[in-house]
Amino acid sequence: MNFLINYFRKLLLLLALSIVFTAYANDKKSQQILTSSEVEKVDLFQLSKNFYDAVKNDSSAEKYIQQLEKIAKNNLEKELTNDTKKKAFWLNIYNTYIQYLLKKNPDLYQDRSAFFKDERFTIAGEKMSLDDVEHGMIRDSRVKLSYGHLKDPFASKFEKKFRVSEVDWRIHFALNCGAKSCPPVTFYKVESLDTQLEKSAKAYLKREVKFNKNKVYVPRLMNWFRADFGGKDGVIKILKSYELIPKNSDPGVEFLDYNWELDLENYS
Known part of the structure; x- marks a missing residue:
């Protein structure tokens, strides 16, 4: 038994x-x-273009959102090999997600602070906010409210790995945050990024800047991110390079009001 x-x-x-x-x-x-x-090989830039086109044309973007969420980090590492590629990728991600999120729920814009700082999407398994993309990836981990003077010492490993290494002031005239005062949305290509950024910056400043003898009125962006532009001297130098003020002038600088009225579908 x-x-x-x-x-x-x-x-x-x-x-x-x-x-x-x-x-x-x-x-x-x-x-x-x-x-x-x-780890399947994905063309990162074609994927971002597909996402951009779907949102612009009001088609379903869910497939591309899921691919961006699941793409392997080593795929990003293989493709985001220099600042030009990083700027193009993150600019397009930022601008496209602004349009996608606000077209889906315009009420998010009522609390702009939360809209930009809260995590709202995932790239390569990393949850991100719009601030993470703009100030972390595109502005080399600059602290948002420091006018561009301070670099975030607590940036994540992911951010450090895939951010740009130098701040390009022209990105401020390429990023569209959904407001009426923003520059129009454009899809930025790696092979023509420098030309596109020059065109965007020149067009925006030509539209906004007003010169009156001893004073020049410039976009408030140039105050919020003053260190990115090199301070007042840098602003004057930029305006002279675009022939928006006389070469021999030294005007006082005034900052224009920013119109935060929601303005979607502002494509160039």
Whole structure:
């Protein structure tokens, strides 16, 4: 009798171990499938263009959002190899997500502070906010309210790895935050980024800047991010380079009001 009891005990133990092992093996297999899918080669810039086009044309963007969420970090590492590529990618991600989020729910704009600082999307498994993209990735981890003078010492490893290495002041005339005073939305291409940024900056400043003898009125962006522009001297130098003020002038600088009225679909 004891023999049969021991036998059935061993049988039940083996059965239990078999069930546990099978479940573990299936779980590992599932993880392997997920990993294989994540590391699949994806053209990062074509993906961002597909996302941009879908949002611009009011088509379904969910497929591209999911691909951006699951793309492997080593895919980003292989493609975002210099500042030009990083600027183009993150500019397009920022501008497209602004349009996507606000067209889906315009009420988000009622609390702009929360809209920009709260995590609202995922790139390569990393939850991100619009502020993370603008001030972290595109402005080399500058502290938002420091006028561009301070660099964030607590930036994440992800941010440090995929941010630009130098601040390009022209990005302020390429980023569209959804407001009426923003520059129009454009898809930025790696191969023509410098030309596009020059065109965007010149067009925006030509539209906004007003010169009157001893004073020049410039966009408030140039005050909020003054260190990015090199302070007052840098602003004057930029205006002279675009022939918006006389070469021999030294005017006082005044900052124009910013119109925060929501203005979507402002594509160039």
